[in-house]
Amino acid sequence: MTEWMTLSAQLADHGYIASPDLAMALHIAQKLGRPLLLEGAAGVGKTEVARTLSAVFDTKLIRLQCYEGLDASHAIYEWNYQRQLLAIRAAAEDGKTGRAVEDRIFSEEFLLQRPLLQAIRQEKAPVLLIDEIDRADQEFEAYLLEILSDFQISVPELGTLTAKTRPHVILTSNGTRDLSDALRRRCIYAFVDYPDRQTELAILAARCPDLDARLAGQIVGFVQALRKEELEKKPGIAEMLDFAAALTGLGLNDLNDDPHILRATLVTLLKTQSDRANVPIEVAQRLAGKAA
């Protein structure tokens, strides 16, 4: 068995079924020590990859959730001003002044480490998940590029902090804005698509092992058929798992048993008013009938 298939099997052991594309991209990214950029619709399991990977490597997961207006003081480091001020007061009462105090308040003791700095200061290489990078500003993206290429951060008062270990970096994007070509070029890329039938069955089996095989087949068939309908928001894998949980919770053994329960459980799959209107009870029944 080759290395990338081993990785794929390890991921599966931890409950994540990766497509060959994704497994290979992960493997290459690990081997070359490059960040991995994952794109795809919401709910296809991009964030979950990082979580599973940290379980596989038995290491820490450090997560940086991006948002508009995210800046260096939230992503990299910040001085703990309050403690510094207290230290100055205390020092003044002890009669210490000048140089000594200054050296003390600008030491690592007073540095608040934010995710990016934390990630490069770990003894064991962690998995660094930079979630929804497309939500951050372009300026932050540029800063991130710099860190991802040399893995060092310079703090003016302390000097340059270099990485003890290189974190495994995973970036995810939902495509709310175009990422810069420079960032794309630095990264190994994988597009995470909705899974095919086999993969999705495997995912369902991994997550809900007690589920009846026939019902599992119906659920996957139904969700796959639903994705082909014209919907505003197609149901992702997370929604599919919710749907399965809802059905088992209601004790349904066959999708065609009770159309009203089926209709009621659709709340787990369809998340907008117009999608609900687009899939009336008859359509749901037809899809369920085909899936059987």
Next chain:
Amino acid sequence: MTRVTRFALRDPGATARVSGFVAHLRDHGFALGVFETQTAMQALTHINAADPVQVLLALKSVCAACEDDSKRFGALFDAYWRNEGRVRHKTAPGNDKVARHTRTNREALGQQSQGSGTIDSPDAGGGEAMADGEGRLVASHVQNLMKKDMRDLVSPGDIAEAARVARRMAKAMRDRRSRRRIAARKGAQIDFRKVVRKSLATGGEPIHLPRRNRPDRPVQITALCDVSGSMTVYARVFLSFLAGLIRVDDTADAYLFHTRLARITGALRDDDPLRALNRLTLLADGFGGGSKIGSNLALFAQTYARRFVSGRSVVIILSDGYDTDPPAVLAAALRDIRRRGCKIIWLNPLKGWKDYAPVAAGMAAALPYLDMFAAANTLENLSALERDLAWV
């Protein structure tokens, strides 16, 4: 194992083949350089390079950089590595040699195109336009397979001029600063209440100086340009306008459509205006062919609009409204786009004509969904819109 390309006997080795493959991808619009070739070679050392499936997956993860690339990769991989030695190297246009063959429209139309039209009446000679006897422009069904060189249509000088107009227009539309002030990282005013409150934590010393500013509420411009046969004469103006718009406005987004829809933002944002036009030529495959406004807009509404159009967007459609799709399709598509909360402006070159009335079925169906319906067939016309747009 499937068929594998037989390379020439004097093949210089694996490195050359891989760099050949990267060049092949580059010809097909992938943004790749020496750095990627190097990465690809490194990646291949970590897998079993004799297994085509592994090689495909590994090269895909390195070379593809967006969703589009990753969908096309399989076919391009097969064409290079598995095509029994027929390495398709120069199928892509956008390369001087290919383009030069179709420099004049007339020659190309006479010899290659299936269409019977000339540049300003797409179905001339037996077509609907002639039979009608009034010289009316009609939508054309023919997909024009001729490769037309955009550089014939747009010159760098035009772009500079269009950029000037576009800059003014974008500015007129974008200045939507709120009157309220909210907390901000940088701002003209110091938020005094916050300063006092924050200073409590630091023993009465105002260390943080939080600021307030008027938040920018920028308008995002999304432009869709019709480049079908009936629009050919206006395409020059509109494309240079788009090129100008994209160059001055970082958030603007542009598309063109004929029988298909293509996003041209990336191409137009190229640093070099001439190279941008080269890349545009690549995308304009089928330029001057039929017009499917309805289905293209429907596609736009279902795909790109979901990502790029929001309540702060203004969607500008540049089209004459002669559609081969049923009017209902167009109306439904516009309704979907509108539901994103955006404003829709339709600029129709024909509206500049005397006595023009929007009688074309498509145009009539579209009218209820438009915030503004205006004429635009020259750059002067477009610049005159500036004042009106400020109020949209």
